[in-house]
Amino acid sequence: MPLSLYLLAVAVFAMGTSEFMLAGLLPDIAVDLGVTVGAAGLLTSAFAIGMVVGAPLMAGFARNWPRRSSLLGFVLVFLAAHVVGAATSSFPVLFATRVVAALANAGFLAVALTTATALVAPDRKGRALAVLLSGTTIATIAGVPGGAVLGTLLGWRATFWAVAVLCLPAAVGIFSGVSVRTGRDGKGEGPALRSELAWLARPRLILVMLLGALVNAATFGSFTFLAPIVTDIAGLGQWWISVVLVLFGVGSLVGVTVAGRLSDQRPGLVISVGGPLLLVGWLALAMLAESPAALLVLVFVQGALSFALGSTLIARVLYESAGAPTMAGSYATAALNVGAAVGPLVAAATLSTAAGARGPLWASGLLVATALVVAAPLRTVVVAAVRTDLRS
Structure with missing residues (x-):
């Protein structure tokens, strides 16, 4: 795998830390800003909604820019949003900064996914995606638990400042090490935008995107509310939240590596x-x-299974949208983050039911069950693929 791909993964690490870190900070944010934990959980949905909207919007906006300039610009906007978020005492302002940060993250990831697939052979998209997503999984292992510890010691605002600082080496790495040329001028030249958007009418692409969204909704639904599960259901102390997050992260790294x-x-x-x-x-x-x-055991297992299945489905999105070279990354990003937006909303709604803090876990099971039902039209294709896999 080329060095440029690992430099992109460094930036994904910083952004992944931000995207996942709220799982360990929600109670403190809720108390500090005077909102409920369920309302604070909407910050995760705000980020995901920004990612869903921003993926195609930013990819379309930046499709004719030099890729290095696009990636660098998105990282710097992401950094600025975290500086404002760390300084504000207003929940609406914090909510807005999460949307802005998500737009920047969406633009970055959409361009990065397209860039990653341009760096490798056509039949190694899954491997390239695994390297890129390793930045996210390492964020769940080191960045998110580290943020939870930092938040416990110095308050949740310190974690936002830390993410802003993490963006600096990522920006330097992109500026100095990423240089991808797909055309004579270094811009992402490809089919007309209308032609690329027309791929969204293909049933197979829509189905695979939906499956990826459902699986990711299950992942984010429970991950967002792991903290109350650890403290209220398992009866463990606050410091165990970081341990559980690390285990989930280690599992996700194993899962995405194997799936790659x-x-x-x-x-x-x-x-x-x-x-x-x-x-x-x-x-x-x-x-x-x-x-x-x-x-502790099941959190590790679920991290591995969630990311193995999720990353495989997202890789299939890239394969199914091969004729949309500058927009395929945005389709994959949108699929990931439709799930990330819906999951916490569904999970938050269960907190006020008789299920209580267990509600998000039941909701995740329901979302995966729905995905299995939706996948029925692909059953013949999947069975044939399994037989081919086993024979090889």
Whole structure:
């Protein structure tokens, strides 16, 4: 894998830390800004909504810019949004900064996904995606738990400042190390925008995007509210939140790494095996969350399964939209973040039900079950792919 791909992953690490860090900060933000934990959870949805809207919007806006300039500009806007967020005492302003940061993140990721696939052979898109998403998984291992510890020691605002600081080396790395030329002028030259958008009418692409959104909704639905599960259901102290986040992150890194080696050649095996296992895992975690040992084991397993299945589906989005070279990354980003927007909303709604803090876990199980039902039209294709995988 080329060095430029790893430099992009550094920026994804900084942005992933921001995207996931609220899982350990929501209670403190709620108290400081005078809102409920459920309302504070909407900050995650605000970020995801900005990503959904921003992915195609920013990709279309920047499709004819030099890629290095686009990537650098998005990182700097992301940095500025976190400076404002760290300084504000207004929940609406903080909400707005999350949307702005998400727009910048969406633009960056859409361009980065397209750039990553241009750096490797056409049949290695899954591997390239795995390297890029490793920045996100490492964020869940180191960045997010580190942010939770920093938030515990110095307050949630310190974590926002830390993300802003993380953007600086990422910007330097992009400026000095990323130089991707797909045309004579270094711009992303390709088909007309209308032609690329027309690919969204293809049923297979829409179906794979929907499956990716549902799986990611399940992931974000529970991940956003892991903190109350750790403290209220399992009865563990606040410091255990960081431990649980690390375990989820380690699992996600394992999952995306394994899937990166399988998603190009054996996607059917990952989807047909990983989907049912992911469903069983969410249901088991909902029933056994009061047991610290079960919680720790299942959080790791669910992190691995969620990211293995999710990254494979997103890789399939890139394959299914191969005829939209400058917009394919935005389609993948939108699929990821439709789920990230819907998941916390569904999960938050369950907190006021009889399920209480377990509600997000049950909701995640329901979302994965829905994905398995939606995947029925692909059953023949998946079974054929599994047989091919096993024979090879």
